[in-house]
Amino acid sequence: MFGQLRQWFDSSQTGKTPDYRFSLANERTFLAWIRTGLALIAGGLACAQFLPPLPVAHLREIIAILLLVLGGLVALRAVDHWVRTERAMRLGTDLPRSRFPAVLAIAVAAGAVVIIIAVLIQVF
Amino acid sequence: MSGPCPEHVRDPGACAEVRRDPGASAVRTRLAWRRTGLSAAAVGLLAIRPAFRPGAGPAEWLVAAAAMVTWAAVIGIALHRAAELRTRFPGPAPRAIRAYAVLVAALAVLGCWVVML
Numbered sequence: 481m482f483g484q485l486r487q488w489f490d491s492s493q494t495g496k497t498p499d500y501r502f503s504l505a506n507e508r509t510f511l512a513w514i515r516t517g518l519a520l521i522a523g524g525l526a527c528a529q530f531l532p533p534l535p536v537a538h539l540r541e542i543i544a545i546l547l548l549v550l551g552g553l554v555a556l557r558a559v560d561h562w563v564r565t566e567r568a569m570r571l572g573t574d575l576p577r578s579r580f581p582a583v584l585a586i587a588v589a590a591g592a593v594v595i596i597i598a599v600l601i602q603v604f
Numbered sequence: 605m606s607g608p609c610p611e612h613v614r615d616p617g618a619c620a621e622v623r624r625d626p627g628a629s630a631v632r633t634r635l636a637w638r639r640t641g642l643s644a645a646a647v648g649l650l651a652i653r654p655a656f657r658p659g660a661g662p663a664e665w666l667v668a669a670a671a672m673v674t675w676a677a678v679i680g681i682a683l684h685r686a687a688e689l690r691t692r693f694p695g696p697a698p699r700a701i702r703a704y705a706v707l708v709a710a711l712a713v714l715g716c717w718v719v720m721l
Contacts, residue, residue, distance in 0.1 A: 503696045504633045504689075510701055511636040514708055518643040521712050525650035528719040544719045552712030559705035566696060 495570030506565050513558035516584075520551030554584070630689045637682040637689075640704075647711050648675035651718055667717050674714065678707050 524547030531540045557580055564576040648671050654660060655668035685700045 500693050500695070501629045504629045504694065507696070507701065508633050508636045510705075511633075511640045514704060515640050515643045517708050518640070518647050518711070521708070521715050522643070522647045522650055524712075525647065525653075525715050525718060529650065529653060541719055545716055548712045548715040548719065551715075552709040555705045555708035555712070559702055562701055563698075566698075 494567070495572065498569040502569055503566070506562060506569070509565075510558050510562040513561070514555055517551040517554035517558065520547050520554060524548035524551060550584075550587070630694050633694075634686045634689045637686050641679050641682040644675055644678045644708070644711070647715070648672060651711070651714055654718060654721060663721055667714060667721065671711070671714050671718075674707055674710050678704065678711075681707070 524544045527540060527547060528544035531543075534540050561576065561578060561580070568575050651671035652668035655664040657664070681700050681704055685697055688694055688697060
């Protein structure tokens with residue numbers, strides 16, 4: 481954990497500079513993840529402000545906080561993945577693999593199913 | 605594209621390669637920074653919304669001010685990076701990227717504060 485965190489702030493230029501187009505592609509991927517995180521944060525804020533009070537106490541706030549925390553995690557994970565990809569390109573090793581996109585997709589899909597069920601049985 | 609190899613490119617072979625790129629990837633990256641700034645603006649607007657409701661107190665004003673400062677920093681970084689991307693061989697920007705991610709995480713924390721109010 482701390483080794484990975486140190487890697488974030490390690491500005492030593494190991495290996496050789498990759499083709500700048502690949503660096504920029506990595507940067508765009510990072511920005512796309514940041515937008516995903518920002519969308520989750522906006523969704524959380526919108527939940528808190530536009531949902532009516534739900535029958536279950538504090539459920540609205542819990543949904544909002546879950547989305548906000550998920551958005552923050554996506555942002556931090558985005559920079560971690562950017563660092564590891566940049567390092568792999570410099571050292572000429574395989575690009576880092578990640579289960580995170582799959583986990584996020586499953587979490588979002590599960591959330592959608594829960595909301596569909598809630599709408600069908602008219603919880604709201 | 606021609607000219608001397610920039611300092612941050614250590615491998616001269618890479619320079620010969622990038623001459624075939626008419627700068628499209630730099631433009632795409634610049635637009636990606638712009639888009640991200642716009643997404644951050646949406647979050648900033650949602651975060652300051654409670655401050656304009658009737659009965660808003662100092663807590664709402666404080667969180668709105670913090671959200672605006674964070675958003676201004678986000679836009680500042682994006683503009684700075686966009687200017688950097690106009691150079692012939694834009695280098696990576698580890699500091700801008702780290703700062704951006706930390707600021708977005710800070711927006712998430714501010715959002716939690718807004719929800720708790």
